Amino acid sequence: MNTLRRAAHVTLTVAAIAVATACSAGGTTAPAASVTGAAGTTTQAPATQAQDVKATALAPRAASKTARKTGKPKLGIADITPMGEKVERVGVGFPIIVTFDRAVRNKAAAEAVLQVQAEKPVEGAWRWVSDRKVIYRTKTYWKPHQKVLFTARLSQIPGNEAAKDVSRRFAVGTANISVVDTKRHVMKVRRDGKLAKTIPISAGRGGLRRNGVDVYLTTTGVHLAMGKKRVETMTSSWLGVTDPKDPLYYKLEIPWAVRISDSGEYVHQSAGDYQFLGKSNQSHGCVRATPAGAKWFYGISQRGDVITVTGTKRKLDWRNGWSYWQLSWNQWKRGSALPAGSSASASPSASPSAGQDALQG
Numbered sequence: 191m192n193t194l195r196r197a198a199h200v201t202l203t204v205a206a207i208a209v210a211t212a213c214s215a216g217g218t219t220a221p222a223a224s225v226t227g228a229a230g231t232t233t234q235a236p237a238t239q240a241q242d243v244k245a246t247a248l249a250p251r252a253a254s255k256t257a258r259k260t261g262k263p264k265l266g267i268a269d270i271t272p273m274g275e276k277v278e279r280v281g282v283g284f285p286i287i288v289t290f291d292r293a294v295r296n297k298a299a300a301e302a303v304l305q306v307q308a309e310k311p312v313e314g315a316w317r318w319v320s321d322r323k324v325i326y327r328t329k330t331y332w333k334p335h336q337k338v339l340f341t342a343r344l345s346q347i348p349g350n351e352a353a354k355d356v357s358r359r360f361a362v363g364t365a366n367i368s369v370v371d372t373k374r375h376v377m378k379v380r381r382d383g384k385l386a387k388t389i390p391i392s393a394g395r396g397g398l399r400r401n402g403v404d405v406y407l408t409t410t411g412v413h414l415a416m417g418k419k420r421v422e423t424m425t426s427s428w429l430g431v432t433d434p435k436d437p438l439y440y441k442l443e444i445p446w447a448v449r450i451s452d453s454g455e456y457v458h459q460s461a462g463d464y465q466f467l468g469k470s471n472q473s474h475g476c477v478r479a480t481p482a483g484a485k486w487f488y489g490i491s492q493r494g495d496v497i498t499v500t501g502t503k504r505k506l507d508w509r510n511g512w513s514y515w516q517l518s519w520n521q522w523k524r525g526s527a528l529p530a531g532s533s534a535s536a537s538p539s540a541s542p543s544a545g546q547d548a549l550q551g
Contacts, residue, residue: 264353265300266291267342268322272360272493275337279363282333283414284494285514286326286340286360293321296347297527300324303343309336317525319509329519331496334365334382363492370457370477372408372501375468377457377477379487386490389483390468392460394475394502408475408499411506412515413450415495418488422447428454446484448491450477452511457497459484 271287272280286306294300301316306326310333318324332338338360344353368379372393379387394408425441426432433439447458453475460467460478467480477499479487496515499506508516523530 264350265294265344265347266353267344267356270340270356270358275359275361279361279492281415281492281494281496282331282362282365282367283412283496283512283515284332284360284362285414285512288324288326288340288342290322290324294324297324299347301527303346305341305343307339307341308332309338315523315526316528317514317522318527319525325514327514327522331365331367332362334362336362338362364490366490366492366495368487368495368497370408370497370499372410372471372499374501375470377479377483377487379490381490387483387486389479389487391483392463392466392469392473392478393471393499394473394504395471396502404504406474407502407504408455408471408473408477409451409453409504409506409510410499410502411513413455413497413499413506414512414515415491415493415497416449416451416512417493418446418448418491420447420488421445422456422458445481446479446488448488450497450511451506451513457484457487 267288268291269287269289271289272278272284288304290300297318301318301324304316304324304326306314312328312330312332314326314328316324316326326340339357340360341355341357343355345351345355347353365382366379368377370377370391370393375391375393377389377391378385379389394406396404396407398404398406422444423441424444426436426439429438431438434441442461444456444461445459447456449456455476457477457479459481460473463472463478464480466472467478472478478484494512506513506516508514514522
């Protein structure tokens with residue numbers, strides 16, 4: 191039970207995800223993402239973090255004479271996702287999404303000045319998804335309970351010496367990894383490797399095809415939590431049904447909603463029909479859970495948490511939300527602008543030094 195609301199920061203449009211799943215929220219902009227702060231408090235993060243990007247002059251330098259004479263605009267960063275360590279903790283699957291303020295002509299030069307340093311290093315690589323957006327994903331999940339420092343040394347790009355370097359430090363929280371078994375109608379949640387809770391669920395029932403896609407099926411694949419809302423409004427407008435007199439019409443206020451895709455899939459509390467939980471799939475595509483289970487899951491959820499769905503015939507597209515783990519490691523690395531094996535794109539991250547603590551964004 192949902193309507194179509196695509197996240198505002200996503201710029202890719204593909205036929206595979208143009209057909210909305212029933213579980214999406216109406217509107218033209220993404221809802222504010224509720225995130226867990228470092229102190230365990232819950233706050234509302236804006237739909238875009240453009241104003242949250244803080245430029246830190248790591249190595250101040252004057253604008254070059256060439257830059258002043260030519261008047262060429264310098265390349266900057268418009269947005270970094272996720273938020274910094276003071277605002278939220280992130281899950282072990284989290285990507286670093288960097289959006290530049292204009293199209294990048296020399297992607298290799300721009301990618302070469304992007305640096306990721308982790309206290310517990312894992313191999314990672316950048317992948318370009320548009321002329322302005324590049325995404326960092328690790329080969330395996332991040333190690334939990336650590337800090338990761340991202341630095342963009344923009345002033346080192348030839349012709350861009352006037353730019354300010356930018357950094358942001360992320361806080362990786364508990365390793366929340368969930369598996370939704372749509373055939374057994376259960377979701378098992380592990381925290382730091384230990385089974386924390388088993389929740390009866392009801393997934394997408396199937397049976398409604400649009401452009402060859404059964405939009406009532408929950409997508410099978412590795413999802414990431416993208417945000418959450420205490421109460422989400424879900425309607426039938428994604429179906430084109432807006433007349434209250436239509437038998438297919440609905441508009442419901444759904445509690446404890448954790449978004450897991452751009453096509454509108456959520457893990458949320460079931461709106462009644464509790465008799466189906468743990469027994470059969472009856473939703474329009476979302477993962478319905480018991481009131482207690484949904485509230486608990488909402489409470490622990492961090493953006494970047496891993497939610498793997500199994501058992502349906504509808505495959506999750508890697509471009510649908512933050513579903514980047516759908517690509518194999520070799521497939522992912524092919525999206526880099528740097529030569530294969532380049533240390534700037536795929537080498538283990540180095541541990542940040544104590545002297546860099548003041549550089550957090």
